[in-house]
Amino acid sequence: MNTDAALCLVLAVLFLALAGMLIILFVRNRRLRVLRDAMLQEKEVIYSFVHDVSEVFIGDGSADMDQLLKRVLFYALRTAKAGAGAIYLRGEGNKLEPRAITGIFPPLSGRPDPGIDRAVSKSQHVEEMVRRHAVSLGEGLIGTVADLGTAELIADAERDVRVPAYAEDFLKIRSLVLVPMRFQQEVMGVLAVVNRVDGAPFIQADLNLLQALADQASVSVHFFRLREALDAKQRLDRDLEIARKIQSLLLPKHLPRISGFEVAASNLPALEVGGDYYDVIQIDDIHWGIAIADVSGKGISGAIMMAICRSILRSTAVGQTSPAEVLRAVNRLMRSDFAEDMFVSMLYMVLNTQTSRLTLARAGHERPVLFHADAARAAEILDSPGLAVGLGLHEQFDRILQDCSVVLGPGDVLVACTDGITEAMNARQEEWGVDNFLEAVSSSACEGAHSVINNLQQRVVRFIGDAPQYDDMTLIALRKLP
Amino acid sequence: MGLPSEIHSPSGGVVILHTPLHGSYARIIRQAIVDTCVHAGMSEFKTAQMEMAADEASSIIYAARAASSQGAGGQGNLTLRLYQEDKQVVVEICHGGDPIEVGAPADPKTWYGEEDPAAAGLFVIQQFVDELSYRTGTPLGHCLRMIKKI
Amino acid sequence: MKECVIQREENGQLDILHLDGSLDAYSFPRLETALNQLRENSRNRVVLDCEGLDYISSAALGALIGFARRAREQNGDLKLAKLSAKIYNIVELLGFHKILEIHPEVGQAVSSFAG
Numbered sequence: 001m002n003t004d005a006a007l008c009l010v011l012a013v014l015f016l017a018l019a020g021m022l023i024i025l026f027v028r029n030r031r032l033r034v035l036r037d038a039m040l041q042e043k044e045v046i047y048s049f050v051h052d053v054s055e056v057f058i059g060d061g062s063a064d065m066d067q068l069l070k071r072v073l074f075y076a077l078r079t080a081k082a083g084a085g086a087i088y089l090r091g092e093g094n095k096l097e098p099r100a101i102t103g104i105f106p107p108l109s110g111r112p113d114p115g116i117d118r119a120v121s122k123s124q125h126v127e128e129m130v131r132r133h134a135v136s137l138g139e140g141l142i143g144t145v146a147d148l149g150t151a152e153l154i155a156d157a158e159r160d161v162r163v164p165a166y167a168e169d170f171l172k173i174r175s176l177v178l179v180p181m182r183f184q185q186e187v188m189g190v191l192a193v194v195n196r197v198d199g200a201p202f203i204q205a206d207l208n209l210l211q212a213l214a215d216q217a218s219v220s221v222h223f224f225r226l227r228e229a230l231d232a233k234q235r236l237d238r239d240l241e242i243a244r245k246i247q248s249l250l251l252p253k254h255l256p257r258i259s260g261f262e263v264a265a266s267n268l269p270a271l272e273v274g275g276d277y278y279d280v281i282q283i284d285d286i287h288w289g290i291a292i293a294d295v296s297g298k299g300i301s302g303a304i305m306m307a308i309c310r311s312i313l314r315s316t317a318v319g320q321t322s323p324a325e326v327l328r329a330v331n332r333l334m335r336s337d338f339a340e341d342m343f344v345s346m347l348y349m350v351l352n353t354q355t356s357r358l359t360l361a362r363a364g365h366e367r368p369v370l371f372h373a374d375a376a377r378a379a380e381i382l383d384s385p386g387l388a389v390g391l392g393l394h395e396q397f398d399r400i401l402q403d404c405s406v407v408l409g410p411g412d413v414l415v416a417c418t419d420g421i422t423e424a425m426n427a428r429q430e431e432w433g434v435d436n437f438l439e440a441v442s443s444s445a446c447e448g449a450h451s452v453i454n455n456l457q458q459r460v461v462r463f464i465g466d467a468p469q470y471d472d473m474t475l476i477a478l479r480k481l482p
Numbered sequence: 483m484g485l486p487s488e489i490h491s492p493s494g495g496v497v498i499l500h501t502p503l504h505g506s507y508a509r510i511i512r513q514a515i516v517d518t519c520v521h522a523g524m525s526e527f528k529t530a531q532m533e534m535a536a537d538e539a540s541s542i543i544y545a546a547r548a549a550s551s552q553g554a555g556g557q558g559n560l561t562l563r564l565y566q567e568d569k570q571v572v573v574e575i576c577h578g579g580d581p582i583e584v585g586a587p588a589d590p591k592t593w594y595g596e597e598d599p600a601a602a603g604l605f606v607i608q609q610f611v612d613e614l615s616y617r618t619g620t621p622l623g624h625c626l627r628m629i630k631k632i
Numbered sequence: 633m634k635e636c637v638i639q640r641e642e643n644g645q646l647d648i649l650h651l652d653g654s655l656d657a658y659s660f661p662r663l664e665t666a667l668n669q670l671r672e673n674s675r676n677r678v679v680l681d682c683e684g685l686d687y688i689s690s691a692a693l694g695a696l697i698g699f700a701r702r703a704r705e706q707n708g709d710l711k712l713a714k715l716s717a718k719i720y721n722i723v724e725l726l727g728f729h730k731i732l733e734i735h736p737e738v739g740q741a742v743s744s745f746a747g
Contacts, residue, residue, distance in 0.1 A: 184520055219521060223497050223514070230501060230510050237502070428640075465669055505658030509635070512654075512687060530718040531725070537689055541657045606690045609725065 065089075065224055069100040072191070072217040077102060079213060080177065080206045082193035087181075088135060088142055089189040089221070095134035096146055096190060101127055105194060106171045108164060109133075109140025122170065141178055142190050149187045151179040151211055155201035157194075175201040179214045183222040191217070239299050244269065246303035247277070250310055255280050258288050260353055264449040265476040266457050268420075268469075275302030275344075276418050276472035279310060281317045286354045289317045289326070292476050293346040294365065294418040301339070308337055309344055309389075323348040323361035324386075324403045331363070331389045331397050343390035347416050349478075356480055358414060359405040363397075364388030366419050369438065371445040373411025373482060379438055382406060382414075411482035413445045413452055420471035424460050432463050441477075449477040496565040503547050503558035503577065508540050511562055515573055522566040524632045531610035532571065532630045538603035539575050539626050545600065546582040561622050570612070570631045576622040584616055635659045636685075638666055646677040646745060648738060652684035660692045667699050667710075676708025679741040683714040690726065697731055709733065713741040 069087045077085050084103025088096035104123050110133045137147045141162055145152055157163040157173045166172055174195050181189040191214045196202055247269065255263045258280075265278050275295025283289050291313055295302045309330065316329040327348055334344075347365040351358050360368065363386045370380040384404035387397050408414065417437070424432040436459070444455040453475055460473060499514055501507040515536045519529040540560065547558055563574040587605040588598060607614055613629040636653035647670055655663060670678060680696070682688075700710040711733040715723065723729050735741040 183517070219495065222517065226510065226514055226517070227499060230499060230507070233507070233510070234502060237504070237506070462669075465666060505656070508656050508658055509654055509687075512656075526718050527721045530722055533687065534690065534722055537656055537687070541689065541691065544657070602690055602694060606726070 065221070065228075066099055068220060068224065069217075070102075072213065072220075073100045073102050076191055076193055076210055076213055079209050080193050080202065081196050081198060082177075082202075083195040083197050085191070085193035086130065087189060087191050088146070089181075090146070090187070091134070095136050096142060097134050098130055099189075101130055104170060105130055105192075106164065106166060106173055107133060108142050108192070109135060122168075126171065141176075142192060145178045145180050145190050145192075146187050149180045149182055151177070151207055153177050153202055153204060153207045155203070174199070177202045177207050177210055179207065179211045181214045181218040181221065183218045186222075188218060188221055188225075243298075243300045243303040246300070246307060247275075250277050250303075250307055252279060256282065256288075258351070258353060260356075260481055261351070262449045262479050262481060263290070263476070264453040266453050266474070268457065268461070268473040270420065270469045270472050275306040276420065276474040277306050277310060278474055278476045279313065281314055283317055283321060283350065284319060286352055287321050288351045288353065289313075289323070290349045290351065290416075290476065290478060291346065292365070292416045292418065292474060293344050294420075294472070294474070295342070295344050297339070297342045301342075305337070305342060305344065308334065309346075313346075313348070317348075321350050321352075321359070322403055323350050323359055324401045327361050327363050327386070327389065327401060328398050331394065334390060335392075335394070338390040338392070343388045345388045345418075349414075349416075351478065356408045357405055358408055358478070359403050360384065361401055361403050362386045363401060364391075366417055366422065368414055368416035369441065370406060370408075371413045371415070371442055373409060373413075373446065379442060380406070408478075408480040410480055411446065413441065413449065413477055413479045415441050415452060415456075415475065415477045417456075417476075418472060418474040420469070420473040421456070421460060421475060423471065424464050424469065424473060426463055426465050426467050432460055436460075436463070445479075449479040452477045452479075496563055499562040499564075501560050501562065503544060503560055505541070505544050507560075508537055508544075511540055511560070511575075512537055514562060514564060518564040518566065518573075519571050519630075519632075522571050522632055524571060524630070528630065528632070532573065532628070535607045535610040535628055535630075536573050536575065538606045539573075539628065542584075542600050542603050543575065543577050543582065543626070547577060547579055563622070566632075570629050573628045573630075574622075574625050575628075576620065576625040578623045581618040581624045582616075636663065638663055640666065643742060645675075646679065646742060647675055648679045648681055648742070650681040650684070654687035655685065655692045656687065656689045657691055660689065660695065663692070664695060671699070671702065674706070676703040676706040677745050678703065678708070678710045679738060680710065680712050681714055681738050682712055682716070682719065685716070685719065688719060688722075693723065693726070693728055693732075697728065700732055709745065711735060711741040711744065713738040 069089070073085050073087050076082070084105040086098050086105045087100040089099045091097040104126055106126065107130050135142045137143050141152060154160050154163060155175050157175050158165065163173050163176065176192060176194040178190055178192040180187045181191055191210060193210065251267055255265060263280060267276060267278065275297060276293070278292045281289040281291070293306070293309060295305045295309065297305055312330050312333050313326065316326050316333070320326050327346060345365040346363045347360065347368060349358055349360040360382065362384045367381045367383055370382055372379070382404065384402055386401040387393060389397070391397070422432060422434050422437055437456070440456050440459045441452055444451045456475055497514060497518060499511070501510060512533050516529055516533050519532050524532070543560065558578060561576040563576070565572050584604065585601060587608055588601040607628065611628040611630045615627045616624070617627065618624045636651055636655050636659045639650040641648040641650065649663070649666065651663070653659065667678065696710060703709050713735045714737065715734060720734065723732070723734065733741070733744065735744065
């Protein structure tokens, strides 16, 4: 071989080697670039995730829960590059309610809805379907994740039997991730996302990120709910405060003196202030009206009904000596004031101080008891017919209510109460009862109206002990001086 | 790629609660503190200690401010700030009105809580938290601050 | 965390009070009333079943010590049973376990009352 040819060969080999190296370098470079891009992308996802997470956490709960959840869902979709998602929270009856929905989130359980074909806006229809359906624990994927508290990543949803298959293309679920939202041991909800926007299936890294986001959101939701409980208690306490103030304004501060008689009364309000009240009204020179009533509603509405009732009774009582007539007028005048389920039981008595005759009408109230000074005579339970005020049966009310009267002898005591007294319960769920009531009165009847009231009050309070009372206890006693 | 540790145990969120100045709200305050401590990874025993310290602190404040509040719906508020910072949990209970005269804690050999509840309460708080301070006149009011290491 | 519910169970000369909930300054008075009633009726042997107790304040513990002392003067006592580990830990840290008798089970507390 001559030197020229050899030189050419060497050059050719060198050239090929160089070309080969360049190609290898080029390919490697490209691979490195792809790797770098991938790492940069992951870094970007992490950075934006950290940013998203801190955005989600609200310090003092100024936004409302649904706004918070919508924000969480927004970041969840962004982080996982998902096309649609939903957040379910445990609500009434332990069912999971959808609190935030973004994108076309197909129902993951429940019956298929044929109406979808006819729907004008299919996406709206789907959203409504999801919104209307509260998921039970254990029902479908959402219910299972909530029940077991474990996350689910379904990369190939079309081949998984747990995932509903929809004929409509826009409802097809290709892959999905569900993560439980939990605070300590308690699962409070589920965050679910479907269909990555780039068509790729979700991967474990997506699940990890979503779980971390859900964990952070759960803290917010938990404290949010604590705050809600706090607000609810505050509202209740404020209502009670107002109701108590109203009631204290309505009860007479001092009972008037009725010559020849003594009157005493007491009111022990319950935990949730009911609507008991009593009143003593001067009708004319010789007649006095004594009322005791029990409104069915509690809290502020009960207190307001009481106030209305008292005003109306006072205005109709003046100059009218028939208690039944007065109550008929009260029933008529209060006709429009009563809500559906509200009523007032009332006992109204008119005392003629000259004849010592006591006439009474009983509108669905507890029967008053008359104790005679003459111990040989048994206590009389004064029964007379009448429906409660506010039941709406005006014609029957008028017809059934009757006056009945009795003459008080010297030393006789009449005692009326509300059912909070006879139905007062102790820790063993036993009621104080009418017998205890009768026994308590007869043992102190001769000592005067105030003693009777004090004695009754003491005994019932001792009986109750530390059991909470949900009904006001009101007593009024009238005694003809011996 | 592993996640940075800040994401696994996020801190930096502050829980703020406003409650009326009434004993019936003490249980909500305790609940919030227990939740914060458990979430921060504090042991059950330490959490119970922090819970008691906070309860004693609120009792001291309720008792001292009792004269100026009316019932559970009345005026006056407590502001509670709870947060985790590094390896400790911080509880701040702030109130308005006049600052409280915080006396000396009870003598551990003789106290049983009956005679002087405030002194007894202070003793309990000192036993159960790592740092205790009371600052008057801050923007949130007069603040009792308790810190306990996780 | 709910307010304390108290259920009384009579066991011969002895009363067992089953507690459920938390005993703080606000809810303690109800237990106080129950204990006072027992004392007024000369029932000085009391066991508190604390299985359902999720919190007790130091003031409440102090008051229980007071009750125990007064009961002991009448040949009775107030004993605690079934305290949770975390509450027992607190009681121990405060040194109250040296003053109040604490049993793991209600039955043991009951039998520990001599005679």
